[in-house]
Amino acid sequence: GAVVSQHPSRVICKSGTSVKIECRSLDFQATTMFWYRQFPKQSLMLMATSNEGSKATYEQGVEKDKFLINHASLTLSTLTVTSAHPEDSSFYICSASNPTLSTDTQYFGPGTRLTVL
Amino acid sequence: AQSVTQPDIHITVSEGASLELRCNYSYGATPYLFWYVQSPGQGLQLLLKYFSGDTLVQGIKGFEAEFKRSQSSFNLRKPSVHWSDAAEYFCAVGAVNTDKLIFGTGTRLQVFP
DSSP states (O other), rough: OEEEEEEEEEEEEEETTOOOEEEEEESSOOOOEEEEOOOOOSEEEEEEEEETTOOEEEEETOOTTEEEEEEEEEEEEEEEEEEGGGGOOOEEEEEEEOOSSSSSSOOOOEEEEEEOO | OOOOOOOEEEEEEEEEEOOOOEEEEEEESEEEEEEEEOOOOOOOOEEEEEEESOOOOOGGOOEEEEEEETTTTTEEEEEOOOGOOOOOEOOOOOOETTTOEEEEOOOEEEEEE
């Protein structure tokens, strides 16, 4: 139980284009979803927190107009990297939680490797 | 400010040997503590968590961790390591009544046969 999927697993795009990454909770309803960014051999940095039907809350230093987050349903959140540049290349990981499932526990997706040429 | 420190970037052990991965945290209130494991190119899997109660926590795959408030530590242990345990291990701290997690920089475990 508590499976989270991400699509695509890998994406390569040209500089200036936009890329959408999907995060789905497959067998539970995710009241909250989180988006992280992980640089090579580094830890996960929280980018934003989103609750279903509400605007996402972004961490300090994260550009909300560049990293658009939508959490339209209890099983789906999307991260759109707009006008991507090579410095946006990274491993993006989402997680989902539901307090009725398990208190204060996040379930992580497998991640999406974004490469911007 | 909240922070998590994993002093060991890389640890190598022989299969069958015991393992201890260190984690120290800085947090003003009672923390929630987690250990996650990440296999190459994959997401994170929860190994165990501590919220309250017994300070020795049992997790999956034979792992355990002990919360020591006096040392602000939450070290992960396994008595006998298997080759399949080779992965990246992350310690994380969460604040009570918030959803956020703060991760350490991770420890890469390599297991020799």
